[in-house]
Amino acid sequence: KRNIAVMTSGGDAPGMNAVVYAVVRTAIFKGCKAFAVKEGYEGLVRGGPQYITEMEWQDVRGILSEGGTNIGTARCMSFRERPGRVQACKNMIDAGIDALIVCGGDGSLTGADKLRSEWPSLIKELRDNNQITEEQYIKHKQLNICGIVGSIDNDMATTDATVGAYSALARICKAVDYIDATANSHSRAFVVEVMGRNCGWLALMAGIATSADYIFIPEKPSSSKDWQDQMCEIVATHRAHGKRKTIVIVAEGAITSDLKHISSKEVKDVLVERLNLDTRVTTLGHVQRGGTPVVFDRILASLQGVEAVKAVLDCDENTPSPLIGLKEHKIVRRPLMEAVKITKSVADAIQTSDFEKAMALRDSEFIE
Ligand code: F6P
Secondary structure, three states: OOEEEEEEOOOOOOOHHHHHHHHHHHHHHOOOEEEEEOOOHHHHHHOOOOOEEEEOHHHHOOOOOOOOOOOOOOOOOHHHOHHHHHHHHHHHHHHOOOEEEEEEOHHHHHHHHHHHHHHHHHHHHHHHOOOOOHHHHHHOOOOEEEEEEEOOOOOOOOOOOOEOHHHHHHHHHHHHHHHHHHHHHHOOEEEEEEOOOOOOHHHHHHHHHHOOOEEEOOOOOOOHHHHHHHHHHHHHHHHHOOOOOEEEEEEOOOEOOOOOEOOHHHHHHHHHHHHOOOEEEEEOHHHHOOOOOOHHHHHHHHHHHHHHHHHHHHOOOOOOOEEEEEEOOEEEEEEHHHHHHHHHHHHHHHHOOOHHHHHHHHOOOOOO
């Protein structure tokens, strides 16, 4: 029976609480002890019962449907350096933890895999410095790690949906529906900027779901001149057909084919100068990340939390750390580092303007 800790890390996402709920209750149901690591990797480095807290069945009561993450999250610098990881290792051993489930984005999951691959050398260092006993050294030789992707960006390869993405999408669509009414009343154009870092999933899906006039995503850029001509032609045609409102959705990571950032202000200026439209910019910001998770995220997080506990119980020292994903409506296990590697290659392909490669990679399962 293992002592399983769950941690949320990186930007919060709706559904993270449901992951914690599912992990804690499944772990206890399976006869294990459950722990929560508070404040992400910061909590691992600080340690002690205040940060690595044992969780009872009732401690997660009612949290499944709450937004954000009640156990806290942080972006931690000290864990990036080896001394921080040595300290984290010591704190985990002191608390008796031998399995860790991390819910976060690709950076957080890379950190988790690094901790696991370094684990043998970290415990050796602690033993050699008499910071842990020989008995603890033998008992904690193996650390099992499992990842669940919690991010509104939906930017992780090998999974169709990340926990939080559909909630953020719902929020965006609701906001655009609200904007529609005022845009229509004044016959205005609105440039709506959405989150997503280097990924255009939120902008693309919101564009489809709200029948926006035009969208900008990093994965399919045009040259500076082309986007202006194309957008103006499409918007002008829609207006000529009697449409009173114009909605343009811009992903925050939108770029031109020569990799220049396209700002919402720039898009607005083009609509004003070339089409003479009364135009406003709405940057949705963190509203997209807040609020309760939609049904899809509650279910995804619950099923993945259960699977993550099963996965850490199944792992031996030769199993690569798994990532719990969703593929064609099925909960699946994929090698965590493979997923992170493909995700990084997508970003690299975009940085070198190889957009076709980026699209192909995003759909791939393995990488050479
Ligand atoms: O990765 C999630 C995300 O919300 C991105 O879409 C966005 O670019 C970033 O985090 C914002 O980060 P912060 O909350 O630190 O401002």
